Amino acid sequence: MSTRVTVVGSINTDDAIRLSRLPGPGETVGAHSSMTALGGKGANQAVAAVRAGASVRMAGAVGAADGAVLLDFLARDGIDIDAVARLEDTASGRAVVLIDDAAENCIVVVPGANHAIPAADVDRACAALRSGEVLLLQNEVPAHISARAARRAREAGAHVIWNAAPAPVSRGDIVADLDLLVVNEHELVVVATLLDTPGQDLRSRLADLSDALGTDVVCTLGSDGAAYHLRGGESGHAPAPRVSAVDTTAAGDTFTGYLAALHTLPFEQRLRAALAAASLAVTRPGAAPSIPRRAELEPALFERTSR
Template identity: 40%
Template sequence: MAAHSIPPLVVVGSINVDLTASVARLPGPGETVLGGTLSRQPGGKGANQAVAAARLGASVRMVGAVGDDADGRWMLENLADTGVGVGDVWLGDAATGTALITVDESGENQIAVCQGANADVGLDGVSFTTDEAVLVQLEIPLATVEMLAQTVPGFLAVNAAPATSLPHVLVERVDLFIVNETEYELLPELRDARLVAVTYGAAGAALVERGEEVARVPAPKVRAISSVGAGDAFCAALTLALCARWSYEEALRAACAVGADAVTHIGAQPPLRALASYLG
């Protein structure tokens, strides 16, 4: 592994309250499943990735929006308590975003998101330095993501979730896209991207450079409790590892190990350890 330090990271994205029902099995269309337990935790793909990156050892600041309400204040406090800078998180007119999550006994989940203040995330007054990596997702306005492509001077990573048609200029600018296998199939424009990470759940992940697979690693075998936080933890880990100039295989291996660790915990913001330790 190359001896490069982990760069500072800016995460631009969503901040939600997660309402999670844990049930024996996921309900089918029109079906009611009884016997669940309910939890209320911090979430949102942006906040999850910011917290994961901070717990992996990076210096992190968050750009986003919450409502001027009790949930918003709770989300800001949670981010700050994990070491994430919140100076660029502002109070929107809409309520704090909320995700409704159902998780079954095998860790599979269904998620519905009410965007709330996340629909108003912009970049007014926000600037970036050349040494900062930037990680963004698609739970905020696409116009804001496109603006990042014009304003970020350094490394730009996009977790293209949920899958949304991407303009050519964005595909050409982004240094790293991260998607799961379903999203990759839904976004054929990514075949021309400079680097794409595709996750395959328990089967691991691959890196594709300009349409050609350049690395693939399996995922560690673990007993899954919840997969809610795995993808976001993977995104944070891979972005940090690649920006620290780890090899493709090392970066993928560490990110898969982080994702596997995440599924052994309940909630979208699992406890994690220093990134380098996942290569041990």
């Protein structure tokens, strides 16, 4: 039986532009190509979770102009979009992504409808949560919406995962009711500093943050894989497969979506499978279009082990 995942998060139109190098201040640089596709951390993670084999429900908001196109992309992957609000008086979120020949990127996001998600739609999506299911959150929607969803999920006995990306700007942006925090190295430092647990190195930051929030913590390390600290005191590191990266835009979203979808597998096994999926995603251009399906990965990654 597949894991049921509810995603409360952002839905964007992504304009991805490829160029030889990222421009400096005041500089104009010619581009190789451009591509427009579905994006937003919420949508990307929903796509990753469903392609990993989960049953996925999405809650969020889109605007009137291009909302139908974005919803069609989600529905084509089999994602339940009934809890996505269609807002007539605002535009959908939009991101401009610049990617250079070294696969480095910089991103500018206009939140649009993502910052106007009706609380009633979030409540409706979370009301369907049951014990053993997963709520997946990011940080591209208002903090009060994520906090509201997390409380509803906890009341239902669901497992709450928060990807603190982009990094929060204040302590009030931090989701308190959660079971797993996913961050990259920059986000780890920001969250730890906001909670006055800066630590001296990666290992101590993970341990101190886990203690402060009472949650498991995973930190993605790019091509170096991921490190973690669990509430019981266990810590470790999982390496990532070596690949030639083309576009790293959706790597973290692929990792997090797979991690949520594989909730019933042992923790270290979930990490290995999520890292394999993210490593494959970076070999392809685009955000949501780059996310692999479970069948593209080694079947052994998903066979239950003893731990």
